[in-house]
Amino acid sequence: MNKELQMRATINQKLIEMGERERLKELLRAKLIECGWRDQLKAHCKEVIKEKGIENVTVEDLVAGVTPKGRALVPDSVKKELLQRIRAFLAQHST
Amino acid sequence: MSGLLQTQFLASNSSRTRFLTSVTQLDVASVMCPAGCSHVNGFKVDNWKQNLRVIYQCFVWSGTAETRRRKAKSCMCHMCGAHLNRLHSCLYCVFFGCFSKKHIHEHAKNKRHNLAIDLLYGGIYCFACQDYIYDKDMEQIAKEEQRKAWKLQGAGEKFSTWEPTKRELELLRHNPKRRRITTNCTIGLRGLINLGNTCFMNCIVQALTHTPLLRDFFLSDRHKCEMQSNSCLVCEMSQLFQEFYSGHRSPHIPFRLLHLVWTHARHLAGYEQQDAHEFLIAALDVLHRHCKGDDNGKKANNPNHCNCIIDQIFTGGLQSDVTCQVCHGVSTTIDPFWDISLDLPGSSMPFWPLSPGGDSTVVNGEGHMTGSTTLTDCLRRFTRPEHLGSSAKIKCGGCHSYQESTKQLTMKKLPIVACFHLKHLEQSVWLKGALVDDRRGEPAACSSTSEELLKLLTSGSASACHEQSSSSTVLDFWTSQTMRFEHSAKLRRKITTYVSFPLELDMTPFMASSKESRVNGQYQQSVDVLNNDNKYSLFAVVNHQGTLESGHYTSFIRQHKDQWFKCDDAIITKASIKDVLDSEG
Numbered sequence: 213m214n215k216e217l218q219m220r221a222t223i224n225q226k227l228i229e230m231g232e233r234e235r236l237k238e239l240l241r242a243k244l245i246e247c248g249w250r251d252q253l254k255a256h257c258k259e260v261i262k263e264k265g266i267e268n269v270t271v272e273d274l275v276a277g278v279t280p281k282g283r284a285l286v287p288d289s290v291k292k293e294l295l296q297r298i299r300a301f302l303a304q305h306s307t
Numbered sequence: 308m309s310g311l312l313q314t315q316f317l318a319s320n321s322s323r324t325r326f327l328t329s330v331t332q333l334d335v336a337s338v339m340c341p342a343g344c345s346h347v348n349g350f351k352v353d354n355w356k357q358n359l360r361v362i363y364q365c366f367v368w369s370g371t372a373e374t375r376r377r378k379a380k381s382c383m384c385h386m387c388g389a390h391l392n393r394l395h396s397c398l399y400c401v402f403f404g405c406f407s408k409k410h411i412h413e414h415a416k417n418k419r420h421n422l423a424i425d426l427l428y429g430g431i432y433c434f435a436c437q438d439y440i441y442d443k444d445m446e447q448i449a450k451e452e453q454r455k456a457w458k459l460q461g462a463g464e465k466f467s468t469w470e471p472t473k474r475e476l477e478l479l480r481h482n483p484k485r486r487r488i489t490t491n492c493t494i495g496l497r498g499l500i501n502l503g504n505t506c507f508m509n510c511i512v513q514a515l516t517h518t519p520l521l522r523d524f525f526l527s528d529r530h531k532c533e534m535q536s537n538s539c540l541v542c543e544m545s546q547l548f549q550e551f552y553s554g555h556r557s558p559h560i561p562f563r564l565l566h567l568v569w570t571h572a573r574h575l576a577g578y579e580q581q582d583a584h585e586f587l588i589a590a591l592d593v594l595h596r597h598c599k600g601d602d603n604g605k606k607a608n609n610p611n612h613c614n615c616i617i618d619q620i621f622t623g624g625l626q627s628d629v630t631c632q633v634c635h636g637v638s639t640t641i642d643p644f645w646d647i648s649l650d651l652p653g654s655s656m657p658f659w660p661l662s663p664g665g666d667s668t669v670v671n672g673e674g675h676m677t678g679s680t681t682l683t684d685c686l687r688r689f690t691r692p693e694h695l696g697s698s699a700k701i702k703c704g705g706c707h708s709y710q711e712s713t714k715q716l717t718m719k720k721l722p723i724v725a726c727f728h729l730k731h732l733e734q735s736v737w738l739k740g741a742l743v744d745d746r747r748g749e750p751a752a753c754s755s756t757s758e759e760l761l762k763l764l765t766s767g768s769a770s771a772c773h774e775q776s777s778s779s780t781v782l783d784f785w786t787s788q789t790m791r792f793e794h795s796a797k798l799r800r801k802i803t804t805y806v807s808f809p810l811e812l813d814m815t816p817f818m819a820s821s822k823e824s825r826v827n828g829q830y831q832q833s834v835d836v837l838n839n840d841n842k843y844s845l846f847a848v849v850n851h852q853g854t855l856e857s858g859h860y861t862s863f864i865r866q867h868k869d870q871w872f873k874c875d876d877a878i879i880t881k882a883s884i885k886d887v888l889d890s891e892g
Contacts, residue, residue: 217389224390225379228369234460270438271430 223302232301236294243290253282346435347442350398350422356448359398363452366396367429370459382426386410395432398422406432429453486554495522496866497551498558498877502565506876507583510862511590512561513874514847515544516551517864518724524616526552534597540567540590541597558877568593583849583860584646584728591617591645621645624720626819629701630692630713636705641719646726649685682727682808690717690817717819725814725843808845810884815841850890863887 227233244250260277261269366382369375383390384405392405399420404411411423412434421434429449430439471479486494495516499509515521524530525548530541543564550559568575572589575581598615613622622643629638692715695701700709815821818841846865851858861875863882873882 221383221388221390228379228382229372229375231372231375231460272438 223298226305227298227301230301230305236297239297240290240294243293244286247287247290249282249285249287249290252285253278256281344433344436344440344442346421346433347431347440347445351444356444359445359448360452362396362398362424363429363449364456366426367424368453368456370456384408384410386413394426395423396426398424398431493866494554495552496872496879497555498874498879500558500560501876502560502562504581505561505565506860507581507586508561508565508568509876510583510849510860510874511587512547512564513862513864514587514849515590516548517847517866518620519846520620520723521616522548529616530598538567538570539597540564540571540593543567544594583851584648587726588645591621620723621726623718623722623725626717626719628715628717629695630715631701631703631705631710632712633710634703634705636703638701638704645722646728647686647689648728648730649682649689650730651680651685680807682812685729686814686817690715717821718814718817719819721814721818721841727808808888810845810888812843812845813841814843845887848887848890863890 224233227236257274257278260274264273364370365374365377369378382394382403384392384394385403387405387408387410389405389408392407394403395406395411396403397411397414397418397420399422400418402411402414402418402420403426404414404423406412406423406425415421415423415434423432423434424430425432425439429452431442431445432438433440499512501509525545528545530545532539532542534542547559547561547564568586568590571593572586575586575589595613595615595617598613598617622645624641625644625647627640627642630636631638692713694713695711697711701712702708703710703712848863849860850862851860859875861873863871863873863886865871869884871882871884871887873880873886
């Protein structure tokens with residue numbers, strides 16, 4: 213595993229251990245609801261289901277159909293803020 | 308048979324496909340995978356429940372520090388080491404694998420372990436069925452473990468979509484009529500007949516029935532009555548909500564409510580005009596006392612920690628700090644409050660308390676108002692350090708002697724609904740005691756007060772000042788809107804004429820914590836815009852017009868976020884935000 217992946221793993225471990233990951237998840241959830249992202253995606257999901265037909269759609273279909281759009285629709289401000297939070301956390305807990 | 312399927316379908320939902328309940332109609336036969344699949348039967352042997360719980364606790368929803376550490380260390384793909392890519396854990400052995408990279412699929416094929424759990428959301432995947440499955444027992448365990456973890460993290464009860472029970476499904480089927488809440492519907496609005504100067508009660512009732520949290524409490528039948536007789540005011544409130552939301556458009560006659568109020572708050576009985584503010588406090592008090600059955604019994608014996616709905620919504624904590632001027636020791640007390648009574652400029656009380664070298668612009672009723680006063684001005688004045696004069700020395704615990712001191716009030720704990728009481732009129736005691744002494748009968752000194760009183764008095768003569776025999780009050784209600792159960796409140800301020808109040812109010816500057824950080828020299832320049840905890844939204848205003856002898860209360864209440872209505876006893880009319888803000892409050 214290269215250095216970057218190693219670092220990612222370490223950061224992730226730290227976040228989980230300190231419970232910060234959960235807190236960040238909650239913050240992210242709130243922000244995404246506020247900015248309407250969740251409603252947009254919900255609508256998109258319904259479209260995917262309509263396309264595939266409710267009898268046949270699987271979670272895989274949804275994940276494949278929704279993930280790219282979901283990633284693209286996240287507002288920059290939300291990304292920025294989360295990044296800031298993570299940076300602050302790491303600065304506070306650097307070994 | 309189909310009924311059974313429906314229940315199971317609705318009861319077992321993974322977070323990913325939860326939204327499907329809104330897509331499918333309640334009465335459409337279930338078309339998703341039937342509950343569970345036959346392949347789980349191979350898993351459900353021996354001590355499977357406990358094993359599954361352990362997996363949830365350790366790897367999915369880690370509540371304790373111990374489990375979090377274990378999760379951090381071990382949750383990575385056994386094939387490529389990544390912790391992303393929708394990591395799944397095999398249910399039959401200790402193996403973690405990426406889903407996106409199909410590492411877990413390989414494992415499943417090789418070992419014929421056909422069940423895996425998604426470590427992000429807790430969903431169970433069956434490789435034989437090639438989809439996530441929703442086994443009722445497993446879903447039950449998942450939900451319990453998730454709740455446990457939330458509790459451990461201190462997150463309390465989080466929002467989860469409503470899933471009807473069997474009984475509820477039955478009720479829904481037997482009562483097919485549905486009421487649709489559109490933006491224009493006026494459900495919840497109903498006039499109240501005036502039973503003889505009961506407009507003071509009507510206004511408060513309108514405000515209470517439009518308090519969202521209170522409404523939700525009563526409409527979801529949360530009151531369990533422990534009173535034997537029929538005299539429970541909470542039960543009557545419950546009935547009242549039923550009446551308001553029944554859809555009837557004719558005004559309601561609240562005679563039972565009035566009778567109960569007379570019974571329990573004797574000082575309010577009688578047919579003369581009463582004070583709306585007094586009624587509010589009395590009503591909250593009686594409701595609080597009658598709510599005994601509703602708290603969880605844990606804190607029932609501690610009067611300061613009542614868990615009833617009234618306390619949860621309306622009770623705040625007011626911190627009073629008395630600082631000794633000599634040793635600077637601070638003695639702090641915190642008192643619960645249901646409302647904040649604010650003195651207004653132009654009152655006989657000095658608007659800005661005189662401190663040594665104070666810059667008070669209004670002194671003893673002879674004030675000049677520079678521009679209109681805002682609610683924040685009043686709050687600032689309320690929370691300003693006040694020098695208790697040399698005639699009111701406090702025994703200091705540090706100096707062990709009587710010293711001069713300053714006293715300051717700040718908000719320790721904000722209530723969810725804050726009631727502001729603008730004291731437009733004063734008690735006769737004050738008026739007579741302060742005004743007469745200071746004015747020495749000079750009408751000039753009275754005029755500034757009467758300016759204030761003019762709105763309420765039909766005759767603005769100085770002599771009318773003397774005749775005030777009770778106080779007229781104005782109440783503004785603010786509520787913090789909670790998004791589901793997460794703390795995110797929006798404040799609005801309203802400014803009435805003479806005291807203007809806004810639609811949004813931020814109480815942060817008046818908090819005890821803000822005061823402390825100012826004192827410590829860390830003045831927060833950048834207010835955390837995202838911190839909505841201290842912000843309020845206006846939703847009700849109670850106004851009084853006319854004189855005390857023949858006056859009338861009306862109220863404005865907010866429906867649907869932006870629509871305001873004026874409630875004048877039995878007559879409800881649409882109002883504009885401007886009407887509301889221009890009212891005297």
